Amino acid sequence: MSLPKVLAEGYWRFRRQHAPDKGRYQQLAELGQAPSAMVIACSDARVDVSAIFDAEAGQLFILRNVANLVPPYEPEGKYHGTSAAIEYAVLVLKVPHLIVLGHSRCGGVAAYRARIKDKVQDDSFIGRWLTMLDGLQAMDTDAAAFGRETAFELATIRSSLAHLRSFPVVQEREGAGLLTLHGLHFDLASGSLIALDEEVGNFVALVEA
Numbered sequence: 001m002s003l004p005k006v007l008a009e010g011y012w013r014f015r016r017q018h019a020p021d022k023g024r025y026q027q028l029a030e031l032g033q034a035p036s037a038m039v040i041a042c043s044d045a046r047v048d049v050s051a052i053f054d055a056e057a058g059q060l061f062i063l064r065n066v067a068n069l070v071p072p073y074e075p076e077g078k079y080h081g082t083s084a085a086i087e088y089a090v091l092v093l094k095v096p097h098l099i100v101l102g103h104s105r106c107g108g109v110a111a112y113r114a115r116i117k118d119k120v121q122d123d124s125f126i127g128r129w130l131t132m133l134d135g136l137q138a139m140d141t142d143a144a145a146f147g148r149e150t151a152f153e154l155a156t157i158r159s160s161l162a163h164l165r166s167f168p169v170v171q172e173r174e175g176a177g178l179l180t181l182h183g184l185h186f187d188l189a190s191g192s193l194i195a196l197d198e199e200v201g202n203f204v205a206l207v208e209a
């Protein structure tokens with residue numbers, strides 16, 4: 001067995017750097033996880049969720065899929081990896097925060113938009129997955145503030161939040177004030193986040209508290 005050299009070297013660096021944290025890993029192993037948030041992000045290799053939030057092991061329950069999409073609640077018995085993770089985080093781990101994290105230059109969103117433009121029918125897994133974006137419209141206010149491409153990425157975040165709220169368990173816990181939903185968009189080039197302010201309906205820059 002040979003891991004790519006870059007990964008093997010990274011692993012041994014991890015082992016050396018975290019040797020003093022052994023107690024912490026032991027504690028996590030024994031006590032289980034109690035993450036402070038679930039993050040639903042894109043699989044894009046450039047979106048390093050733990051790095052963005054400077055988070056340690058055990059802090060974030062992370063789900064990544066193509067274009068950070070949440071399917072609507074569909075209890076029809078098929079294989080729903082995303083829905084299963086959401087249900088587990090909310091029902092079992094009782095996370096107090098659900099975060100949808102989109103990003104700039106999203107290949108999944110761009111591929112979908114190109115396909116729509118070229119009217120390509122696609123029965124691949126990724127083609128089917130991206131049909132979740134069918135009918136999605138970028139908001140004019142988002143386009144005016146951030147440009148058309150980003151506005152479409154923001155629309156996917158809004159859609160994922162709406163779909164999260166179609167899950168009874170999310171409705172229940174949000175209604176009881178035990179769960180807060182957040183929409184964030186990460187700019188790859190600058191490393192900055194904008195956040196959806198649901199009271200005014202716009203994405204705004206994050207300010208340091």
Ligand SMILES: [Zn+2]
Binds near residue numbers: 043068103
């Ligand atoms: Zn992406």
